[in-house]
Amino acid sequence: MLRRLSLTLAVAAASAGMAWAEQAPLSTKTNLVTVYQEAANNNADLAAARADYQARREVVPQARSGLLPNLSAGANMSDTRTDVDTSNGSQSISRSGTVYQASLSQPLFRADRWFQLQAAEDSSEQAALELSAIEQSLILQSAESYFAVLRAQDTLASTKAEEAAFKRQLDQANERFDVGLSDKTDVLEAQAGFDTARANRIIAQRQVEDAFQALITLTNREYVALEGIKHSLPILAPTPNDAKAWVDTAAAQNLNLQASNYAVSAAEETLRQRKAGHAPTLDAVASYQRGDNDSLGFTNSGASPTTFSSDAEQRSIGLQLNIPLYSGGLTSSQVREAYQRLTQSEQLRESLRRQVVQSTRNLHRAVNTDVETVQARKQSIISNQSALEATEIGYQVGTRNIVDVLDSQRQLYSSVRTYNDARYDYILNNLRLKQAAGTLSPADLEALEQYLKSDYDPDKDFLPPDLAEAAEAQLRGTLDY
Structure with missing residues (x-):
């Protein structure tokens, strides 16, 4: 009987022979939504972004304060001694006492402060949208980290299967050499093929650990195992499958682009604020003082500096008009600066708009390409599996050599890895497209939940379950032909 190496047998051998691949109990497996929730609760970058937003939104009450009344109160305690030379000799005059005072100022016309408030409100809206963009980005980061682990595990499983296959080939070569064949x-x-496969397996093992470490860094939580993605996940074109529709949605809903609109509005209001520096200001002012009359500076109408014997009060109310005439060119310079800042913000918005359009179109093409690529990669595994089994048959009967067999094995396992890469690229590119369009939400992760497999075992599930049958059918058809 011919001894043909099938991918199914290699996977079974790898699963049985590699003790380090034992999976954790099913109860310890974590799903995608849980990883995102842990990231939302524990991610340090998100916590920093939220604190930054809370700080930036304080510019609104700070700017509003410039339009509200300003009330202050205070007290002054003094003891003054004055020596005066007179015709009768030196005379000392002492003045002491305590004065209590309060002042009130209410801006009536402050155009610069009004525009400053408008700019602050726009900046606050910009900060809110930028925080929302970071929160949305965390959805994608959670998915990328999660599927990076699954990708690394599937790669490890394929390299272990490849190592087992090369070990089987090495054993067979030794047997044939011993009998003189x-x-x-x-x-x-x-x-040489086995040694290379073993080295690749060691590297793949480290990549799994690195991927788990990245997930821990994102969420500050330890994970033993993750639920894997089923091969039954539908591989469909984006809906709608129209690049222009996605670009229009991105132009209206992309969070960073919306934030840039508020940045331009804030720059416009800042320019108005600087121009208002040339305008007059008008305030209503009131003050009140009470204290010893000598401390307030009251004296009788005579020449003698003697004071009244009781406390005194002083009240005043009025309007204060200030007309700026010249400030050394400061205001004009600030206007020129604000104009350039406005130009900068407009150009940054235009640059971002172009990037969003480019990214949206590229990701739309990428998803459509991924749809075809996944199917092509799957067919590639079937073809390479059939080619390997046919090459082994030729090797058994002497029409092929060992190099042909080893090359076929490498191509087979390379096609396995590219197939799994294509699957994960399809999932992530879909999420990236939605992020570019501004529609990505936790609901998109929840939609993937139904295609997660709680008992996923990378050593068995990194391949579609129907590949062996398809490869056998293709091989039989080729041989019959």
Whole structure:
């Protein structure tokens, strides 16, 4: 009987022979939504962004304060001694006492402060949208980190299966060499292939650990295992499958683009504020003082500086008009600066708009390409599986050599890895497209939940379950032909 190496047998051998791949109990597996929730609760970058938003929104009450009354109160205690030379000799006059005072100022016309308030409100809206963009970005980061682990696990599973296949080929080469059916070259070629596969498996193991570490950094939580994605996940074109519709949605809903609109509005209001520096200001002012009359400076109408014997009060109310005439060119310079800042914000918005359009169109094309790529990669596995089994048959009957077999094995497992990469690229590019359009939400992660497999075992599930049958059917059709 011919001894053909099938991918299914290689996977079974890898699962049985590699003790380090034991999966944790099912109860310890974590799903995608849970990872996102942990990230939302524990991510340090998001916490910093929220604190930054809370700080930036304080510019509104700070700017509003410039239009509200300003009330202050205070007290002054003094003891003054004055020596006066007179014709009768030196005379000392002492003045002491306490004065209590209060002042009130109410802006009546302050155009610069009004425009400053408008700019502050726009800046606050910009900060809110930028925070929303960071929160939305965390959805994508959670998915990227989650599927990076699954991708690394599937890669490890394929490299373990490849190592088992090369080990089987090495054993077969040794057996053939022992009975004189092949020379030492076949054994050396098989040994080289096995050593390379073993090195790749070691690297893949480290990549799994690195991926888990990235997930821990994102969420500040330890994970033992994750639920994997089913191969039954529908691979469909984006809806609607119209790039212009996605671009129009992005232009209206992209959060960073909306934030840039408020940045331009804030710059416009700041320019108005600077121009208002040339305008006059008008305030209503009132003051009140009470204290010893000598402390207030009251004296009788005579020449003697003697004071009244009782306390005194002083009240005043009026309007204060200020007309700026010249401030050394400060106001004009600030106007020129604000104009350039406005130009800068407009150009940054235009640059961002172009980037959003480019990203949206590219991601729309990427998703459509991924749809075809996943199917093509899956068919590639089937074809390479059939080619490998046909090459092994040729090797058994002497029409192929060991190098042909090893090359077929490498191509087979390479096609397995590119297939899984295409699957994860499709999922992530879909989420990236929605983020670019401004529609990404936690509901998109929840929609993926139904395609997660709680008992996912990478060593068994990194391949579609129907591949072995499809490869056998293709091989039979080729041989019959």
